[in-house]
Amino acid sequence: MARIDEALDTASASRMCGIAESTLEKWRVAGMGPPFLKLGKLVRYSRQDLEAWLNARRVRSTSEPVPNI
Numbered sequence: 001m002a003r004i005d006e007a008l009d010t011a012s013a014s015r016m017c018g019i020a021e022s023t024l025e026k027w028r029v030a031g032m033g034p035p036f037l038k039l040g041k042l043v044r045y046s047r048q049d050l051e052a053w054l055n056a057r058r059v060r061s062t063s064e065p066v067p068n069i
Helices: 010-017 021-030 047-055
Strands: 037-039 042-044
Touching: 010 021, 010 047
Parallel strands: none
Antiparallel strands: 037 042
16 A cells, blocks of 8 residues: 555646546546545555556457456
């Protein structure tokens, strides 16, 4: 488990994943997207969780189905 001081905020997670901050925010509300930590009002992402989430979406062709978000 990542230490909280190593966790990424939404802006950093957005840059790491190449996904808009607003998209990550919408996905959180909808229960989609990468796992995140909710600490009071703070939202943080573990770098390891983001890497695992991204790796789970690897495909080899455009006709291959992408796993659910």
